[in-house]
Structure formats: C-alpha cells, structure tokens
Amino acid sequence: MPVMKGLLAPQNTFLDTIATRFDGTHSNFILANAQVSQVSQGFPIVYCSDGFCELTGFSRGEVMQKSCACKFLYGSESSEGIILSIDEALEERKEFKEEIMFYKKTGEFWCLLDIVPIKNEKGDVVLFLASFKDITDTKAKAIHEDKKEGQREFEKSGSPFGSTRLRSGTVLYHISGHLHSRQKGKIKLNKNVFGDLPALPEYKISDAKKSRCILLHYSTLKAGWDWLILLATFYVAITVPYNVCFIGDDEELTRSTTVSDIFVEILFIIDIVFNFRTSYVSKSGQVIFDARQICFHYLTTWFIIDLVAALPFDLLYAFKVSVASVVHLLKTVRLLRLLRLLQKMDRYSQHSTVVLTLLMSMFALLAHWMACIWYIIGKMEMEANPEHTVPDFGWLHELGKRLEAPYYSLGVNGSSSSSGPSIRSVYIASLYFTLSSITSVGFGNVSANTDAEKIFSVCVMLIGALMHALVFGNVTAIIQRMYSRWSQYHTRTKDLKDFIRVHHLPQTLKQRMLEYFQTTWSVNNGIDCNQLLKDFPDELRSDITMHLNKEILELSLFASASRGCLRSLSLHIKTSFCAIFFVCSGSMEVLKDGMVLAILGKGDLIGANLSLDDRVIKTNADVKALTYCDLQCINLKGLYEVLDLYPEYSQHFVQDIQQDLTYNLREGLEAQVRERGGAGGAGERERGGAGRVGERRGFMRGQKSLINNLSTIKDITATCCCFFGDSIVLRAYISLTFEANREGERKEASRFPLSLSWILFQYVWVWSV
DSSP, X not given: OOOOOOBOSOBOOHHHHHHHHTOSSOOOEEEEESSOOOTTTOSBEEEEOHHHHHHHOOOHHHHTXXXXXXXXXXXXXXXXXXXXXXXXXXXXXXXXXXXXXEEETTEEEEEEEEEEEEEOTTSOEEEEEEEEEEOHHHHHHHHHXXXXXXXXXXXXOSSHHHHHHHHHHHHHHHHHHHHHHHHHHHHHHHHHHHOSGGGXXXXXXXXXXXXXXXXXXXXXXXXXXXXXXXXXXXXXXXHHHHIIIIITTOHHHHHTTHHHHHHHHHHHHHHHHHHHTBOEEOTTSBEEOOHHHHHHHHHTTTHHHHHHHTOOTTHHHHTTOOOOHHHHHHGGGGGGHHHHHHHTHHHHOSSHHHHHHHHHHHHHHXXXXXXXXXXXXXXXXXXXXXXXXXXXXXXXXXXXXXXXOOOOOBOTTSSBOSOSSOHHHHHHHHHHHHHHHHHSSOOSSSOOOSHHHHHHHHHHHHHHHHHIIIIITTHHHHHHHHHHHHHHHHHHHHHHHHHHHHHTOOHHHHHHHHHXXXXXXXXXXXXXXXXXXXXXXXXXXXXXXXXXXHHHHTSGGGTTSOHHHHHXXXXXXXXXXXXXXXXXXXXXXXXXXXXXXXXXXXXXBEEOOBOTTOSSOOOSOEEEESSOOEEEEEOHHHHHHHHHHOHHHHHHHHHHHHHHOSEETTTTTHHHHHHHHHHHHHHHHHTTOHHHHHHHHHHHHTOHHHHTTGGGSOBOGXXXXXXXXXXXXXXXXXXHHHHHHHTTOHHHHHHHHHHHHHHHHHHHHHHHO
C-alpha cells in the first residue's frame, strides 16, 4: 500500500473549528439556522455544545429545534428591553452583545450573551453562533464593591444632605466607570473567543490549506529525496566502521574520503531543514500544513537523532586539524540514522524486489561490521606481544605468510611498521571469513587461532545461524506475509479502476469510490472483523465486541440494560459508512430544501419513528457528511431479537430512544403520513381492497424474527434509511420479501410485488418531478 497521504478531500470543518476555538474555559455555545425566519420557527437551534447543556441543565434533545433567542431561559427578571433587542438583532442578522438574567433548571444566573452571524461562501448569513458565559460571580463581586464604596463615602460625609449628594455623585461616577471597564472587558473577551470579525470561519466546503513553502510528505520530490538519504545512510553505515577500524589515525587514507563524507553531512543537514518544512499525517488522519505544528512535531520525534547524526566531524580534516582516534569513535553516532531507516521501511517495502534488496543489504552490512571487528581483534592480538618481536600466531600472521607479506617487525608503539598485507587484502580476507562463517561453518583457509578469535568466531556462527534462519530460510514466507494483504489491496484497487473504466463513470463518482475504498481500508486494513471472530466462542466474542463498541454502549439509552443484554446487543453493532445511527467521529448536517436543520457531531443519535401501519415512510430531510465520518448502527433484526430476549428492557428502550434522538428525521410528517394512510385505507375499502391491505399487514406481522412486538417498540428502520431517502425503503420491502421466501411464507410474499410495483411507480414519478 502506498504511503498514507492523509485525508485531503474538501471538507466543511466549521464545527471542528468552532469547537476548537471554544475549547477550554468558554465552551458554552449554540448554532442556529439563520435561514428560517418564521415566527413559529424562530431561528431553530441546530447544534448545542456539551458545555451549554451543563450550564443550563437542559439535554441536547430538549434544546434542539428551539428558538435561538433561548426563550426557554427567560424568567421574571429577564429584561424586556434586552429580549426585544435580541429579537431585533436576529431579524436584522447582526452581531449582539449584552448581559442578561437567564434561568436554568437549578436557578437563575447572569449571562454574557454574544450572538455572531455566520456567512457561507456566497456571503449569505446561514447560521447564528451564540456564546454564553456565566458571569454571576463577577456580577456579585461588582455589586459588593459598589456597596462598600458607598458605605465609605457615607462615613466620610458630615451632613446628611451633603453626604447624599456626594454619595450619589460618587456612585454614578463609579457605575459609569464600571460599565466602561466592563464594556472593554466584554470586547476583549469576544476578541479572545471569536477573534476579529474577518477571522470568523465560514460555513462552506473548503480544500485542505496548502502552502508553497511546505513540502508534501508523499510528493515525488520527497520520495526521491528519501531514496537519496537512504543511499547516504548506507554509505555512512559502511564507511564509518571501516574508517574507525582499518584507517585509524592514518591521515593520508582518511583524507581521501573527506570530500564524500562532507557531502553526506551536507545532505543530512539539508534533510533536517526539509523535515522542518515537510507535512505529516496526524493521528486523526488529517494532513498538517501548519509550520508551527510541523516544527513541534519534528522537534519531539526525530530531531535529536538527526542532529547528532549530522554533526560535521569531517570538517576537522578539511581545516587540517589533527584529531585523535576518539574522533573516529564519535563518528559512529551517525549509525543512529539507521533508526530512521527502520522507521521508513514501510515506505520502501512496496515491491518484493525492494524488500529482497533491503534484506540482503542488511545481511551484507552485518557481515561488513563483523569483518571490521575481526580485523580489530587480530590487530590487538599482534599489539599485545612484546615490542620488536614477530608474532607467530593469529589470523593476521597466517594471512601474511600465505600472501608472502609477513609481519617481520613492530614499531616502537606496538604497531606494525610497513609490513604485512595491504589494507585492501586484509579487508577482503576479513569479509570473506565473516560471510563464510555466517552462511556456513567456514572453509578453514582463514581460521581463528587465539582464544579471543575463537570466542568471536563462535559468536559469528551463532549470529549466522540466526540470520540464516530469519533471512534465507524465511525470505519467501516474509515476502508472502508482507504482501498478502497488499496484494489483496492492489487487486481490489485494480478491479475498482477497471470497473470505473468499463462503465465510464464520471470523475466525481470515481473520486468518491476510490476515497471510500481507501478510507475503509485504512480503518480496518482489509480485515473483516466478523470473519476473524467467527471461530471464537460467543462468550469471548461478545466480550471483544463490547470492548470494540464500548463508546456506543455507554450511552444513557442503554443505562438500564443488563450486562447480558449489552453483550447480546454488542454482537449486532456494525460499523457503517452509509447508514446513520450513532456518530463516532466527524460531523454531518441535516438539510431540507438547501437549509440546515441540524448539525451532528460526535456522540449524536439520529433517526425517525416508524409506525407499523405506515405503508411508505418518508423523512423530512436529507443527511449529508461534512467531514469524514465513522458511523455505527445496530442491525434491526438483531435488535428485535435481543429485545425479545429481554422484554423488561424493551419498554425502557422505547422511552429512551425517543428522548435521546438528537434530531427526528420524521418530525412534522407523522400527521401527514397518518392522514395519507387513513385516506388510502378508506379508498381501498371503497374499491373493495381492504382484504389486500389486511394481507399485506398480516405478511409484515408474520416476520416474527424481524418485527415481533413491533407495536410496542418505536421502529428505527429509518435510522438506517435516512442517507438514501425513499429508495432505501424499496430495499427494505425487497428484503422483507426475501425474508418471507426464506421462512416459507410464499403465499403472502406472492401478493407483495403488486404493492411493490405501486411503490416503484410512485418513486419514479417523484424522482422525475
């Protein structure tokens, strides 16, 4: 699978932006529809924050669709003048700020009310944003200070008349000053909360904000740069141990690679600069383009390792500074860059050839490191002998005699003086020994003679056995395991693209299909949870599903359910990207004729009541996703089966589901549906068709596994149908027909296509209109 690009499709992030802006001490706000100006509607509330519910004591279901003027918070001491000003500001769609006495469920409180109109991309006011701040304590403190100031002035005054005049003047002056400072405080508060007026977010779908100065993490340029850094990392992993072990303090040999070493250091420094200007994907899947967030993310992750690995030690050679061997050891910190290589392995492992190349490269790199250590051991064995003596043991001595370049003498410092084989020959012999020991037991032409050499040889053989088993023995299994799911991903992607090409789908549908597939794959990684848990026992499977769905099971709707009921319900909870029941993440809007009726966020419930006698159910609005959403719904058939098993909970469910719905999609249409149903029933009786109606209803009641005791339960089929509108109702009826065929009720099902044809005719006619 390619590098994760993040979520880049255009989104309406208005709700997320407002929630982030109000996060913290001032999270009491509501959103209201500014396009509905009828007196009966009164700019209905389409969203309220959790802080507003905690402040007022009203639940979200009680607040939704009420007037934005919050008339349910008015009381006897609420100022009539301010109430009229609020109505006037809403009608004129202008900003309003004022202090007013409101009443919550537990008592009264002073509130700083601030109403701001929200515009869309066309400049039309579509929403009202109203914030509420409890200033009861501040108000009481100000009144107390006024009383104390008045008391002090009274005590200072000599005559009653003079004191009265003086106190009155002082109090008026103090009140005017207090009001002036309070007004400044309100303006400052609103600037902190809302920002300046042009900075208010617009209610519109916008593309992800990109910057020309920010490098995309999945761009072709960044991919090419990463491959260059990969090659530089391997160069460092090869040259640093070689220079430390074989070159040592030989300045002539060291300076021959100074230019290339400095070039690599420059690459690492440039890579640090690029990382400060490269986007990344957050935990929520969003692509971050903000420079401050990118810097903070890089500083808290890989900056220290990259900085230490990029220290320019080779500049000492460029400026002809004499260095000791300790500087060569310090250069080994560059091997920390290998940690970055491991972090990017997923990016480089898109093809089997790349995986095989990386595995073999790591194997050869390990052999190279061991060859360097093998040479150091042989060199230390020679230097451990007394001065001016010729050692007659050790693998270096044997190699020198075999190559006719023996070590005939030692220098005064214990090091060999212009004797023995060349560095090139010694390195090749060391690498030959380590590779032969890792891949097999060796051939004996280069062997260990001293105790230290034998101990190291044993370690090399053990490591070789492990590496042989991990790399060579399982290379096929590793590739198959790594690419089994990727192969499935690419196969399904290719099939999807072929389907789009064959059927000539437009670009918009193509983009939606590809993004849906990629999003679902990123969520479940191609794993079918139901298939995976199928072989587990029901008890263990229910515990697993309870953990996976604990967020929805913690709703107050299921508070009265027993643990056994919750375990049974958890088995029927499914994650859906089409049907809407419980919003786990993201935001959506409920639309009717282009107007926003409600805005749904995380934790909201949405659905509609369905009556048994209704022939066709139609919701009053559509639901549209504003951002990427993760939704969960309970399978209707499984829900009724569980309620049949736990009848004592079904009554609580009937009552709670109606109260906990954030928005009822069928609100306002119940009476119309009943009228149409009654008129339709009368017409059938006049035409002598009452028998067919009774048979159809008898057919629906016959589905015991699906709608048993439906008359006592508020049906929530519409919660799974609200995304599709009327067309999903047809699918529901068709599924009922199939269910009847499976249960053997073919007689009732045979009569059902007539009503289905009539529904299809109505649907086509409505859709054409």
